[in-house]
Amino acid sequence: MFVLIEDKSEVKKAQKKLESSFRRDFTRKTVKNIGYPGGTTFDAHIHTDGRYWYWSTDHKEAGVANPRRLNWFGIFNEDKDLQISVEINTTYEGRNDQVAGFFARDSETGAIYLMHSGRVGGGTKGVSKTALLAWSNQPLIDVLDASGRVREGVLVMPVEGSATSRSAIRYIDTIAQFKQAVRDGAINTPEFKQKHMQFEEFYAEARGRRKGRRSGTFDYISRHGDVVDALAMWRKERSMPRNSRLVKNVLIDMGVSVGKNLVEVFEVKTSTSRTDVYGAIGQVMVHGTNDRCRRVVVLPKKERISEDLLKALLRLNIELLKFEIDEKTANVTVIECEKV
Incomplete structure (x- = not known):
């Protein structure tokens, strides 16, 4: 709060x-x-x-x-x-x-x-x-x-x-x-x-707002936009579906769209708190409506994720990416994880 x-x-x-x-x-x-x-x-x-x-x-x-x-x-x-x-x-x-x-x-x-x-x-x-x-x-x-x-x-x-x-x-x-x-x-x-x-x-x-938390001594909540930018760069560096484009709006942090169809959806959270992970799961499930849609949540590397939340990601076929911020240079890096 x-x-x-x-x-x-x-x-x-x-x-x-x-x-x-x-x-x-x-x-x-x-x-x-x-x-x-x-x-x-x-x-x-x-x-x-x-x-x-x-x-x-x-x-x-x-x-x-x-x-x-x-x-x-x-x-x-x-x-x-x-x-x-x-x-x-x-x-x-x-x-x-x-x-x-x-x-x-x-x-x-x-x-x-x-x-x-x-x-x-x-x-x-x-x-x-x-x-x-x-x-x-x-x-x-x-x-x-x-x-x-x-x-x-x-x-x-x-x-x-x-x-x-x-x-x-x-x-x-x-x-x-x-x-x-x-x-x-x-x-x-x-x-x-x-x-x-x-x-x-x-x-x-919807009056509810996304509220991140600070991790350790370094401030993460104010860096949400930088993480999304790093995520976009990470995605562009990898093979994209034919005729696709990156999209984002007030409902999702980032997605990949082919025509009007959302084929990938990403949600970034600046903490691994239960509330934030619940929110991320809900957002990718609500907006990734196509059965073949790739659903991905992006969480800070430095924070532990509860075992039951990891199992939920696996059960729901939601991928996990992590990000880290260099505290000296303030650069954001997106890290690929093994399958949950």
Whole structure:
């Protein structure tokens, strides 16, 4: 379960850890102008790794309707003013849904994460929260506040730990690519409109969210998207059925389709907890409807899988793959297993 951090001093500590992580990973400091619809912030002291940038400052002057700490992210440009890809601003205390960013704690591990409502702007018609989430397959996580109310958010990154900025970079890239897709008209196709509608129907009907857990001292939950990318690369390197293509949507992490028929379905879980394995089994069985469909679950190598769960995979003819993440390089590797 994820719990909203509302206490002023705890929010301040989380923000400091966030900024410290970016100062460590984005080692270059420089002064740039930051443009956005309606204005420009001049001479901002930003941190960059040469490809991405991060800037933070207070925004709590007298008369400000929603005092907040600004956390701006984008793609770095050496020769031009910078443009914001996403703002993940956070309130100083309590809950304020008008501020898109917030911090949440995993009650099982104590890990603290920067979350984002998914609300994006930019002044372009078609740039919206639901369109972004449908386009990117970003899962929403339920976070409980002090009163027991739920706030949904995308998990952007842990505020501290190994390679924390990697998750944020992925999110920045996702939003930048989405905005480019909007400009290119990619969201106006019948295929995307169908996917958008499917997304809205799915989240209206099913309130449950996928919730991963951290394994050991290294954060896995924020790396789900990287594991899926590594899985896609692994599958492409092997023989594919004739006229097939890789697919993914809000219902499945990845699949292989021939025409409209799903012939392989993969589900990634970031822990081997009973709940997660149950979920993986259910998802590949529900969506791998063809009797000949290949059903595969992908689980972390470092975690033990209960014997009865392994027997269930065998009984149901579900294959098992494992992944591991190098804690020094943050690279993801997919490992083939012997038959369960």
